[in-house]
Amino acid sequence: MKLLVVEDNERVARFLLKGLKEAGHTADHADNARDGMFHAAGERYDVILMDRMLPGDIDGLGIIAALRQAGNRTPILILSALSDVDERIRGLKSGGDDYLTKPFAFGELLARLDALARRSQGSQTVTSLEVGDLRVDLLSRKAVRGSRSIVLQPREFKLLEYLMRHADQVVTRTMLLENVWDYHFDPQTNVVDVHVSKLRQKIDLDSERPLLRTVRNAGYMLTAHDD
Amino acid sequence: MTTEGAAGARLRTMVRSSAFTLAASYVALGVLALILFAAPLWYGWQVTISEGRAEIMQEDAERLTSVFRRVGAPGLKAFIDARVGLQIADERMLLLTDPAFTPMAGNLPAWPAGLAARAGTYTLPIALGGRQTRAVVVIGDLPGGYHLLVGRDLARFTPLTTGFWYGLAAAIGILIMVGIAGGLMLRRALLSRIHTIGRSALAIIDGDLRRRLPTRTTGDELDALASTINRMLDQIEQLFDGIRNVSDSIAHDLRTPLAELRSRLEELSLTRPSGEETFAEIDAAVVDVDRVIRIFNALLRLAEIDAGLRRSGFVEFDAASVLEEAVEFYLPAAELRGVRLEFRDVGPVPLLGDPLLLAQAVGNLIDNALKYARANGVVQVGIERRADGRTVLAVADDGPGIGDAEKPKAAERFYRGESSRGSPGVGLGLSLVQSVARLHGGRLELLDNHPGLRAQISLEPRPAQTAAKGPVPFAAPVVPPAGLPVSEGTAAASPT
Numbered sequence: 035m036k037l038l039v040v041e042d043n044e045r046v047a048r049f050l051l052k053g054l055k056e057a058g059h060t061a062d063h064a065d066n067a068r069d070g071m072f073h074a075a076g077e078r079y080d081v082i083l084m085d086r087m088l089p090g091d092i093d094g095l096g097i098i099a100a101l102r103q104a105g106n107r108t109p110i111l112i113l114s115a116l117s118d119v120d121e122r123i124r125g126l127k128s129g130g131d132d133y134l135t136k137p138f139a140f141g142e143l144l145a146r147l148d149a150l151a152r153r154s155q156g157s158q159t160v161t162s163l164e165v166g167d168l169r170v171d172l173l174s175r176k177a178v179r180g181s182r183s184i185v186l187q188p189r190e191f192k193l194l195e196y197l198m199r200h201a202d203q204v205v206t207r208t209m210l211l212e213n214v215w216d217y218h219f220d221p222q223t224n225v226v227d228v229h230v231s232k233l234r235q236k237i238d239l240d241s242e243r244p245l246l247r248t249v250r251n252a253g254y255m256l257t258a259h260d261d
Numbered sequence: 262m263t264t265e266g267a268a269g270a271r272l273r274t275m276v277r278s279s280a281f282t283l284a285a286s287y288v289a290l291g292v293l294a295l296i297l298f299a300a301p302l303w304y305g306w307q308v309t310i311s312e313g314r315a316e317i318m319q320e321d322a323e324r325l326t327s328v329f330r331r332v333g334a335p336g337l338k339a340f341i342d343a344r345v346g347l348q349i350a351d352e353r354m355l356l357l358t359d360p361a362f363t364p365m366a367g368n369l370p371a372w373p374a375g376l377a378a379r380a381g382t383y384t385l386p387i388a389l390g391g392r393q394t395r396a397v398v399v400i401g402d403l404p405g406g407y408h409l410l411v412g413r414d415l416a417r418f419t420p421l422t423t424g425f426w427y428g429l430a431a432a433i434g435i436l437i438m439v440g441i442a443g444g445l446m447l448r449r450a451l452l453s454r455i456h457t458i459g460r461s462a463l464a465i466i467d468g469d470l471r472r473r474l475p476t477r478t479t480g481d482e483l484d485a486l487a488s489t490i491n492r493m494l495d496q497i498e499q500l501f502d503g504i505r506n507v508s509d510s511i512a513h514d515l516r517t518p519l520a521e522l523r524s525r526l527e528e529l530s531l532t533r534p535s536g537e538e539t540f541a542e543i544d545a546a547v548v549d550v551d552r553v554i555r556i557f558n559a560l561l562r563l564a565e566i567d568a569g570l571r572r573s574g575f576v577e578f579d580a581a582s583v584l585e586e587a588v589e590f591y592l593p594a595a596e597l598r599g600v601r602l603e604f605r606d607v608g609p610v611p612l613l614g615d616p617l618l619l620a621q622a623v624g625n626l627i628d629n630a631l632k633y634a635r636a637n638g639v640v641q642v643g644i645e646r647r648a649d650g651r652t653v654l655a656v657a658d659d660g661p662g663i664g665d666a667e668k669p670k671a672a673e674r675f676y677r678g679e680s681s682r683g684s685p686g687v688g689l690g691l692s693l694v695q696s697v698a699r700l701h702g703g704r705l706e707l708l709d710n711h712p713g714l715r716a717q718i719s720l721e722p723r724p725a726q727t728a729a730k731g732p733v734p735f736a737a738p739v740v741p742p743a744g745l746p747v748s749e750g751t752a753a754a755s756p757t
Contacts, residue, residue, distance in 0.1 A: 217621070219621045223594065223628055224594075
């Protein structure tokens with residue numbers, strides 16, 4: 035992926051650029067609003083990582099608003115030290131696509147970048163999803179593995195749908211919490227893990243090839259490929 | 262500033278003072294009342310007296326005229342002479358003249374200049390016994406061209422009139438003086454109390470948060486205000502203590518993992534172990550950092566809620582469905598622990614608030630309940646609108662419960678009950694529930710579930726959410742209904 039990092043803190047920027055490069059992405063860097071705007075307007079990026087607080091009179095949200103005004107639809111991930119819910123809402127309202135509070139785990143950032151890039155590619159509406167021999171019909175809300183039909187609770191279906199839409203990607207617990215339950219808080223315990231393991235019991239029987247995998251220190255991935 | 266300017270400023274301050282304004286308005290009202298009282302009195306007095314006087318004089322003139330008719334001019338002359346001889350003071354005037362206005366009898370030396378000879382009543386200045394005065398005269402109608410004048414000196418009434426005006430002026434003067442004195446005294450009394458309150462407030466500003474405004478037992482308006490402010494100060498002190506507790510807790514709960522982290526990294530840098538060991542240490546360090554971040558986020562969220570800023574984002578929503586979703590969210594976790602998690606559905610319960618925060622609060626309660634419920638036990642979640650308008654969201658378990666001694670401490674930040682040592686959690690769960698409840702104008706109640714704990718968020722009915730809490734200062738005393746225990750004083754005063 036080609037990424038733009040707009041971040042004024044030199045150390046954070048270096049860390050981000052290094053990590054993104056190691057993950058196989060190429061990234062440009064701007065350390066102020068003017069350069070950020072210049073890069074974003076001049077080149078095509080898959081995702082822009084935007085720091086919320088920037089020196090000068092324009093902050094990250096100002097750049098996002100200006101880009102959106104100019105018709106630029108590049109997905110933007112806002113990075114911010116401001117964590118409260120109202121700030122998150124303001125960030126998303128100004129045109130950002132996702133919001134990540136500092137400090138964050140790098141795995142969380144990569145997972146969200148993948149999800150954002152995927153979202154902008156596959157924006158056309160789909161009526162069914164497929165991973166290996168697991169198939170989900172979004173209209174009749176039915177799931178089938180091979181010839182075996184799977185009975186799912188509504189919330190389990192939503193969880194599976196989210197995992198399938200992000201197949202072959204790492205999906206973090208926070209992403210699941212936000213997108214499946216719409217909860218933007220820390221539920222203190224491993225409730226998400228319990229939901230996922232319940233779902234796994236239904237889609238991966240002992241005799242079948244496991245599709246839903248746990249990625250250590252990051253989250254989960256639904257995939258039909260062997261790695 | 263010049264002395265004159267300072268004096269002017271002081272005068273302006275005094276004039277602006279509310280006590281002065283109050284006194285001035287009372288004085289003005291008093292003067293107005295006095296004038297309203299005196300004016301009709303004055304008018305009535307004047308009319309009655311002048312009419313009575315005119316009547317007497319006219320009767321006098323008629324009697325003299327009838328004497329003239331009976332005995333003629335010489336007879337009347339003798340009559341008048343006799344009358345004048347009897348008269349002691351000069352206040353009554355009598356004059357009989359011939360047709361050429363030559364005085365024949367009476368105590369006036371001459372017919373007053375400029376006075377017409379036609380019958381009637383006149384008021385005119387006149388010289389009497391060597392002094393100038395005003396007089397009311399009646400001209401009598403005598404046959405044969407003779408002229409008769411009967412008059413009265415008005416100077417006789419002057420002291421009365423003067424007395425009236427002086428009295429009125431004195432009354433107004435006293436009123437104004439009493440008003441000013443009263444105003445000054447009121448001002449001094451008010452100012453001294455306001456200064457006392459001000460001094461206390463300054464002491465509080467300087468950091469003496471325990472200080473309270475002085476109140477007296479009289480219970481007047483100023484006292485009511487002072488006790489309201491005192492209640493506000495109680496609240497501020499409580500919040501302040503909360504902040505102090507948080508910083509103490511941060512010092513304790515963040516310093517410990519940070520210290521561990523530091524020593525871990527330091528040791529790593531000193532010993533430089535093999536690659537595999539290094540990575541294990543780094544992973545452990547990341548876990549330490551994650552713990553710090555979790556505590557940090559929880560504290561920030563608490564601070565955000567306590568600041569009350571989120572009240573601006575309140576919406577109308579169905580609390581029952583929020584609860585149901587939270588129950589559904591925790592259901593698999595409950596199954597895993599072998600606990601039955603039940604939600605008692607009573608239909609929609611509309612509420613004004615923040616659904617996300619309420620979900621988190623209820624989630625924390627459920628999470629706690631699942632932790633403490635007995636194996637194969639039951640956790641019941643319910644919501645109900647009570648008859649008194651309160652909305653109660655309850656989560657009840659059948660675990661060991663919380664001892665009465667521990668209950669008040671349970672919601673304190675970082676407090677962890679005896680039985681929770683060793684279980685995961687940062688000790689902020691119930692604090693968050695309490696903050697969320699407070700934000701919604703309610704409170705967290707920890708009750709006995711016999712056995713177990715019943716934690717409930719009790720929300721006041723909506724109008725009371727904005728109204729002041731606690732007793733209303735000006736409310737009439739509430740009479741306790743029969744059958745309820747009453748205080749001793751009330752019981753002694755009642756006839757039964």
